[in-house]
Amino acid sequence: MINIVIYRLKSFKKCLEVITDMKKLVARINLVLILVFFAGGYYVSVNQIEPLSGLIKQLQEFVHLVTAVEAYACVYYVSLLVLLFSVFVSLYAAFEGVSKKEVALQKEIKLLKEDAEDFENKKVEYFTEIKKLNLRIQELQISLEQKVSADKYEKLQAEAEENANALEGAKAKSDELTDKIKKLSQKIEDLNSEKAKLTEQERDLSEKLKDSQAKLASANANLKGGKDTVPPAAYQIFYLLQKEGRLIDMLHENIGDYDDETLGGAFRKLHEDLQELIKERFILEPVLNEEEGNTITLDSIDPDSVKVSGKVPAEGPFTGELIHKGWRLKECKLPEMVDGWKGDVIAQAEIEI
Amino acid sequence: MAAAKYIVGIDLGTTNMVLSYSRIISGSDNEADDGEAINYLLIAQEQPKNAVDTSEVLPAFIFERLKEKPVLPWNSDNDFIIGEFARERGAEVPDRVISSAKSWLCNTRVDRTKAILPFNGEDSAKKISPLQAMAMFISHLKNAWLQEFPKDKLENQKVIVTIPASFDAAARDLVVEAAKMAGLSSVSLIEEPQAAFYSWISQKENPWRRQVKKGDVVLVVDVGGGTTDFSLIEITESDGELNLDRVAVGSHILLGGDNMDLTLAYIAAKRLEDTGKKISRWQTVQLSHQCRKAKEILLSDSEKDSVPVTVSGRGSSVIGGTIKTQITREDVENNIVEGFFPHCSINDEPAEDTASGVRELNLMYAADAAVSKHLAKFLKNQMNDAHKEYGYPNAILFNGGVFKAKIFRDRLVAIIDSWLTESGKDQIKVLEGIELSKAVSRGAVYFGQAVSGKGIRIRGGVSQSYYLGIETPMPAVPGFKPPLKALCVAKQGTEEGSVLKVENRSFGLVIGKTAEFRFFKSNCRREDEFGQLIPDMDESFEETSLMTAEMPAYDGLKAGDLVDVELEVVITEIGTLEVYCISKDNEHRWRLEFNVREAA
Numbered sequence: 001m002i003n004i005v006i007y008r009l010k011s012f013k014k015c016l017e018v019i020t021d022m023k024k025l026v027a028r029i030n031l032v033l034i035l036v037f038f039a040g041g042y043y044v045s046v047n048q049i050e051p052l053s054g055l056i057k058q059l060q061e062f063v064h065l066v067t068a069v070e071a072y073a074c075v076y077y078v079s080l081l082v083l084l085f086s087v088f089v090s091l092y093a094a095f096e097g098v099s100k101k102e103v104a105l106q107k108e109i110k111l112l113k114e115d116a117e118d119f120e121n122k123k124v125e126y127f128t129e130i131k132k133l134n135l136r137i138q139e140l141q142i143s144l145e146q147k148v149s150a151d152k153y154e155k156l157q158a159e160a161e162e163n164a165n166a167l168e169g170a171k172a173k174s175d176e177l178t179d180k181i182k183k184l185s186q187k188i189e190d191l192n193s194e195k196a197k198l199t200e201q202e203r204d205l206s207e208k209l210k211d212s213q214a215k216l217a218s219a220n221a222n223l224k225g226g227k228d229t230v231p232p233a234a235y236q237i238f239y240l241l242q243k244e245g246r247l248i249d250m251l252h253e254n255i256g257d258y259d260d261e262t263l264g265g266a267f268r269k270l271h272e273d274l275q276e277l278i279k280e281r282f283i284l285e286p287v288l289n290e291e292e293g294n295t296i297t298l299d300s301i302d303p304d305s306v307k308v309s310g311k312v313p314a315e316g317p318f319t320g321e322l323i324h325k326g327w328r329l330k331e332c333k334l335p336e337m338v339d340g341w342k343g344d345v346i347a348q349a350e351i352e353i
Numbered sequence: 354m355a356a357a358k359y360i361v362g363i364d365l366g367t368t369n370m371v372l373s374y375s376r377i378i379s380g381s382d383n384e385a386d387d388g389e390a391i392n393y394l395l396i397a398q399e400q401p402k403n404a405v406d407t408s409e410v411l412p413a414f415i416f417e418r419l420k421e422k423p424v425l426p427w428n429s430d431n432d433f434i435i436g437e438f439a440r441e442r443g444a445e446v447p448d449r450v451i452s453s454a455k456s457w458l459c460n461t462r463v464d465r466t467k468a469i470l471p472f473n474g475e476d477s478a479k480k481i482s483p484l485q486a487m488a489m490f491i492s493h494l495k496n497a498w499l500q501e502f503p504k505d506k507l508e509n510q511k512v513i514v515t516i517p518a519s520f521d522a523a524a525r526d527l528v529v530e531a532a533k534m535a536g537l538s539s540v541s542l543i544e545e546p547q548a549a550f551y552s553w554i555s556q557k558e559n560p561w562r563r564q565v566k567k568g569d570v571v572l573v574v575d576v577g578g579g580t581t582d583f584s585l586i587e588i589t590e591s592d593g594e595l596n597l598d599r600v601a602v603g604s605h606i607l608l609g610g611d612n613m614d615l616t617l618a619y620i621a622a623k624r625l626e627d628t629g630k631k632i633s634r635w636q637t638v639q640l641s642h643q644c645r646k647a648k649e650i651l652l653s654d655s656e657k658d659s660v661p662v663t664v665s666g667r668g669s670s671v672i673g674g675t676i677k678t679q680i681t682r683e684d685v686e687n688n689i690v691e692g693f694f695p696h697c698s699i700n701d702e703p704a705e706d707t708a709s710g711v712r713e714l715n716l717m718y719a720a721d722a723a724v725s726k727h728l729a730k731f732l733k734n735q736m737n738d739a740h741k742e743y744g745y746p747n748a749i750l751f752n753g754g755v756f757k758a759k760i761f762r763d764r765l766v767a768i769i770d771s772w773l774t775e776s777g778k779d780q781i782k783v784l785e786g787i788e789l790s791k792a793v794s795r796g797a798v799y800f801g802q803a804v805s806g807k808g809i810r811i812r813g814g815v816s817q818s819y820y821l822g823i824e825t826p827m828p829a830v831p832g833f834k835p836p837l838k839a840l841c842v843a844k845q846g847t848e849e850g851s852v853l854k855v856e857n858r859s860f861g862l863v864i865g866k867t868a869e870f871r872f873f874k875s876n877c878r879r880e881d882e883f884g885q886l887i888p889d890m891d892e893s894f895e896e897t898s899l900m901t902a903e904m905p906a907y908d909g910l911k912a913g914d915l916v917d918v919e920l921e922v923v924i925t926e927i928g929t930l931e932v933y934c935i936s937k938d939n940e941h942r943w944r945l946e947f948n949v950r951e952a953a
Contacts, residue, residue, distance in 0.1 A: 243401070249671035253671060262672070265661060266663065268661065269664075335400040335406035336405045352635075
């Protein structure tokens with residue numbers, strides 16, 4: 001739009017330029033013409049050149065009123081009018097030409113635009129067409145491939161069938177073999193686990209055996225006071241008696257050299273400590289809770305708990321003096337040993353650094 | 354978490370620990386007096402010779418293993434022996450044993466999270482921190498519990514841990530921390546004298562309501578193996594029911610029955626040395642055991658004038674190596690009764706220097722062995738306060754094995770009576786019925802029952818008043834520090850669960866630096882209100898751990914910027930103190946942590 005306006009403005013300017021150019025030209029022509037006319041008129045009137053001077057005279061005679069000069073002037077103005085008219089006509093023609101050109105351009109632009117639109121539409125059409133074609137190509141390709149593979153497949157199938165047959169044979173053989181291997185390894189595994197079980201059992205048994213041997217030994221020792229084995233509790237009890245009451249030291253010491261006062265003082269302490277230990281760890285109670293020295297009568301006697309002496313009748317009741325009321329070990333509160341007793345040390349050697 | 358089946362009271366004693374428990378009866382609303390029976394856990398402990406034995410008492414000793422094989426069913430690769438065997442080995446190898454871990458926990462002079470124990474041990478020994486030691490004891494109890502109750506883990510039970518009333522906020526924090534390290538994430542704390550009081554309340558032979566009346570102030574005197582603790586409990590009334598208010602606690606005094614035994618052991622040792630015998634350290638330990646026995650005999654049997662103390666020979670010549678002397682009634686009366694409970698005036702103050710008494714370095718053992726003087730100071734402090742009547746208690750409750758001896762009870766009552774008569778007050782009444790040993794752990798369980806609504810509860814709150822030190826702005830003067838003012842951040846008796854904000858006072862803290870406040874406590878300034886600024890700090894303030902907060906840069910603020918904060922104080926349900934700095938826009942909080950590392 002703006003372009004058109006500019007274009008129009010430009011053409012208008014050009015017209016103006018043409019017009020000014022023409023004005024100058026017209027003025028010059030005008031001047032020349034006036035001079036020519038006057039010179040011509042003068043020449044004609046002076047030299048009485050025919051037919052012009054006769055024409056002028058005829059004109060003078062025709063109008064009656066005008067002088068020769070006036071007649072010249074009239075001719076001049078008439079010819080000037082004719083000239084001006086021709087100038088205007090040519091100007092108009094020039095103008096007409098410009099606007100006609102513009103209209104023609106606009107028409108051209110319109111046409112071009114239409115062309116462009118058409119082109120766009122066509123482009124879209126082409127694209128869809130291309131797409132369709134592409135799809136088609138793909139389809140074609142796929143079908144082509146299928147066709148090709150189908151051909152190949154047949155061949156391959158045939159080949160594969162052959163191979164499969166061969167393979168089946170091989171497989172059957174290998175299956176047989178793997179089966180055999182499996183069975184064999186199963187057997188091996190079975191045998192191994194059996195072996196492990198057996199070794200475990202063996203270990204268990206040997207441990208149990210050891211345990212029971214130890215138990216047996218300790219039971220034996222407990223039963224018989226056996227000389228070969230020491231029950232773990234014996235170690236523990238000796239350990240405590242030595243640790244808390246220094247019993248082993250005391251019994252081992254040669255006390256012959258000490259006077260009674262030294263002995264008494266030392267024993268008092270040890271007695272105290274041992275008493276504490278016994279109270280804490282060994283719950284004791286008398287077998288017969290009577291005062292010693294009293295006469296008591298028992299209907300029957302359990303030889304494990306009561307010992308009779310003197311003149312003993314064959315049958316009860318048994319009457320006699322209670323010499324010793326006896327002791328029962330009701331409870332033995334020994335610390336729980338985590339791994340049994342290790343070694344045979346009941347009192348560690350001590351070193352102060 | 355499974356529902357708690359038991360209430361468990363752990364008495365973390367200085368020398369002995371006890372764990373008691375009772376079943377929680379759900380749904381019944383019995384009076385406390387009908388509460389479930391209280392039992393004691395048999396605590397499995399290592400014994401010599403790869404043996405394990407159980408005992409109701411876990412001696413508070415940790416021994417760094419030498420060649421002793423670990424035998425407990427749990428943590429079999431443990432480097433430390435805990436309990437009875439540790440005590441025994443500790444007497445033989447003193448450099449490797451840790452004792453009195455609890456007292457180390459409230460020692461503000463050392464870094465309690467640094468591996469410093471055993472304190473005098475050689476540097477090659479593996480050291481642990483007081484905090485770790487505490488955690489190890491709790492962990493041991495936890496494992497021992499699991500042996501007994503494999504289905505009811507201790508972490509799922511309602512656990513109450515006893516602490517000395519004198520433990521300050523930092524030490525309380527550390528106990529909670531130790532419990533956490535041992536895997537007990539939620540424990541409640543109770544002060545030992547309060548626990549003793551609960552134990553007395555729970556006994557039925559002499560119902561407590563018949564022994565005290567409204568308005569009575571009860572003095573609880575708890576002299577244990579290693580520490581002495583005082584508390585005052587006031588009997589008040591509301592809605593026709595008697596209430597109990599714990600109104601004051603004493604300072605931490607490292608003084609107890611063990612000091613008495615040690616005193617006698619030194620006397621005996623001196624007596625032996627005078628006869629030309631050399632006494633080894635091992636023998637001193639043996640002497641101390643002997644002297645305790647002698648003391649108990651002399652205190653309970655007025656017929657006897659002396660008791661022999663004997664230390665057997667250490668070598669196999671047990672009789673020949675025996676050394677022997679005796680402890681006389683005079684020794685006990687002059688050194689123990691007069692040494693620990695001397696007659697004194699209410700105005701007497703315990704000596705501050707090391708002139709007398711038996712002391713060991715490093716732990717802040719009481720310089721003066723006179724329990725009565727410490728008590729005088731405690732009561733005197735109360736008289737300087739708004740509530741003067743707290744200085745004149747009406748009744749006394751004894752706790753701790755020391756008071757099994759009647760002579761000590763009578764002496765202390767006589768001393769207090771002399772103070773009371775001087776001021777024209779009635780004589781003090783001795784409350785009856787408390788079982789002197791294990792009362793604390795029993796009381797802890799009773800407290801657990803009370804908390805679940807089955808019995809009367811002592812209202813305690815914050816045990817002492819706490820203050821932040823605020824520097825007063827003033828022109829710089831070389832050599833003079835700006836005077837310090839004390840801002841009260843916790844008023845004595847403030848109830849648990851309170852959240853308080855210091856109004857109209859803000860502090861400029863610098864981002865990127867560590868905010869640091871000096872922290873003070875006082876147990877005799879009951880009139881100071883929360884948020885009050887006290888211009889003159891006198892000797893009634895006692896400095897404790899620093900409180901610090903890291904101030905990292907946050908959105909928009911960079912290092913060096915000043916941020917205005919206000920203070921918020923939280924007294925937690927379990928009785929610990931937490932102080933927060935809150936930015937003015939209320940969007941950022943920084944917790945002031947106790948700096949237990951540096952000396953105050």
